[in-house]
Amino acid sequence: AQTVTQSQPEMSVQEAETVTLSCTYDTSESDYYLFWYKQPPSRQMILVIRQEAYKQQNATENRFSVNFQKAAKSFSLKISDSQLGDAAMYFCAYRIRTQGGSEKLVFGKGMKLTVNP
Amino acid sequence: NAGVTQTPKFQVLKTGQSMTLQCAQDMNHEYMSWYRQDPGMGLRLIHYSVGAGITDQGEVPNGYNVSRSTTEDFPLRLLSAAPSQTSVYFCASSRRTGVSTDTQYFGPGTRLTVL
Numbered sequence: 001a002q003t004v005t006q007s008q009p010e011m012s013v014q015e016a017e018t019v020t021l022s023c024t025y026d027t028s029e030s031d032y033y034l035f036w037y038k039q040p041p042s043r044q045m046i047l048v049i050r051q052e053a054y055k056q057q058n059a060t061e062n063r064f065s066v067n068f069q070k071a072a073k074s075f076s077l078k079i080s081d082s083q084l085g086d087a088a089m090y091f092c093a094y095r096i097r098t099q100g101g102s103e104k105l106v107f108g109k110g111m112k113l114t115v116n117p
Numbered sequence: 118n119a120g121v122t123q124t125p126k127f128q129v130l131k132t133g134q135s136m137t138l139q140c141a142q143d144m145n146h147e148y149m150s151w152y153r154q155d156p157g158m159g160l161r162l163i164h165y166s167v168g169a170g171i172t173d174q175g176e177v178p179n180g181y182n183v184s185r186s187t188t189e190d191f192p193l194r195l196l197s198a199a200p201s202q203t204s205v206y207f208c209a210s211s212r213r214t215g216v217s218t219d220t221q222y223f224g225p226g227t228r229l230t231v232l
Contacts, residue, residue, distance in 0.1 A: 004159075035220070045160075045207060045223035091159060104150065104175060105209075105221060107159035 004094050006108035013082045014116050020067075021077040021111055023092030032095060034068070034075045035105070039089040048090070051075065079113075087115045119143050121224035123208050129230045130198040138193040138227050140208030147213040149191040150221070153177065153204040160207060166191055167213065198231045205229070 003026045013019035025034070036048040051059045051068050058066050063083075067076045079086055092108040124139045142149065150165035162175030166185040180202060182194040191210075195202060205228050209221040 037223075043205060043226045043228075045209075045226075047220055047222070050220055093160075103148075104162045104165060105152075105160070107161075109157055109159045 004092050004106050004108040006090075006092055006111045008111055009109070010112045010114070012114040012116055013079070015082055015084060017082055018078060018080045019082055019113065021079070021090050021092075021113070023075045023077070023108060025073050025075065025092070025094045027073070027094065027096065029096065034066075035093040035095070036064070036066070036075075036077045037091045037093060037107075038086075039091065039110070040085075040087070045091075049077065082115050084115050084117060087113055089113075121208055121210050121222055123206075123224035123227050125227060126225065127228050129232065130195075131232050132199060134198050135194070135196050136198065138195075138206055138208075138229070140191045140193065140224060141189050142191075142208075142210040142222075142224075143189065144210060144212070144222070145188060146210035146222075147188065148221075149185065149208065149210045150175070151181070151183065151191070151193045152207045152209065153202075154207060154226075155204050163193065163206075195229075200231045203229060203231045 005024045032053045034051045038046045038048050049059050049061045049064050058068050063080045065078045089110045091110045093105045121142045147168045151163040152160040154160045161177050163181050164183040166172045169185050169188050172183050205226050207226050208224040211221040
């Protein structure tokens, strides 16, 4: 079964500090994509960062970066210089191909990040 | 460019009622999908469409119908609402790139309560 596991349901970080969110996944495919989505209280799902499995270089988007360990099937998100606006639910997701030939996202259960001033 | 829009934002139904959740995108994306989000469950795929006139079932399709008559619109119909369908519903769209799809973009969600 294709699964995405976020083992920590909640984390907190002090403003301006760094926090790392963990994610592991299970797949037998060699070519796939991994994503981190942020969901603030507004409920909007916002793409934070994406990683292609065939790329060895870790993706970076401003204060957000990933540590992609393909052999270990690990995909953690590092948030540097945390800001109050980073407080949200964070979802790790993995894109798989369905039997019908299309694709879908498989989501982890999410992790609530609190940023303390 | 409004992105992905969903209406209504909130809805309360009685058991057995029917309704349609609307989803539209103005990015000319071929791929559209519906997810439901339940507490502690993450998002689960209900139905998806790879283009106008083509739809298929996702992980949890029972109790829902979809159609895709245009590229822009992908409505989700609840034929006979049940309390188990109380959830937050998200529509998403993405561009197709050959046999793959690009990053999915989500609408703001619809919170549905079935009494």
